[in-house]
Amino acid sequence: MNAAGNLPTWAALLTALLVLVGAAATLIGSLGLLRLGTFYARVHAPTLGTTLGMASILAGSALFFSMLEARPVVHEILIAVFVGLTTPVTLMLLVRAALYRDRIEGSKEVPAADAAEHSIPQD
């Protein structure tokens, strides 16, 4: 069908395993979005997809293309670095926005802001 037939068996099996593990981790993370109750609990779920899920799928991709082209293909490292650095920033922004709104609305679910706490950090 395609060039994948040229892979040695062990590499094909390992690639399949890595991609499956990554897909499973991402699926469980997405399931968590559905099953977890509150917004703050839900924010934890997608990190499964962006850590183990991403790493495993990228490892599979690097292995597959390295074997296929008979040279090390490692630019997956860049994807890992960029996703690894940008996802936490997005999640922190979401959580802080939610916390800000909950505090404005006077929600009892979140810890109250102290009088001494400033919204703009001071040195």
Place this chain on the structure above:
Amino acid sequence: MSGILPYPLLSLALLILWLLLNQSVSAGHIILGSVLAVLASWAMAALRPEKPRIRRPGAALRLAGMVLIDILRSNLAVGRIIVRSRQPGVNAGFLTIPLDLRDRHGLAVLSIIITSTPGTIWVNYDAAKGTLLLHVLDLVDETIWIQTIKHRYERLLMEIFE
């Protein structure tokens, strides 16, 4: 350092980035990447950011290894909660931790570590009091989380940056 290379580590990282993007270590790409890296570090110097000092590269490597293992372990733990638990997220809660770390770069690294680890998320840092507000998915025992963050991560980060 010198006028030509104000941020040697940044320039080196950008050069590696360029070579990885182009999948090539030919002389042409090394020259082009070096020129871009030096130009970018000049642009960075114009912003005059506070310069981080990495005192112990060995400790940074140890921290990176520890974080990778912890991320793998919390992936399994959070996955188990989502799949097995009848009422997932019932133990979730906020947690306040007093931090001794004051270095901005150290705090930035700590926030990335905590947030990218499944099950914990960095919510708010109070610079005046030095306290950190976290949200934890499985908050059964607060002391375990405080121990983990203070002894595993914060101590090493203080060694590296302060």
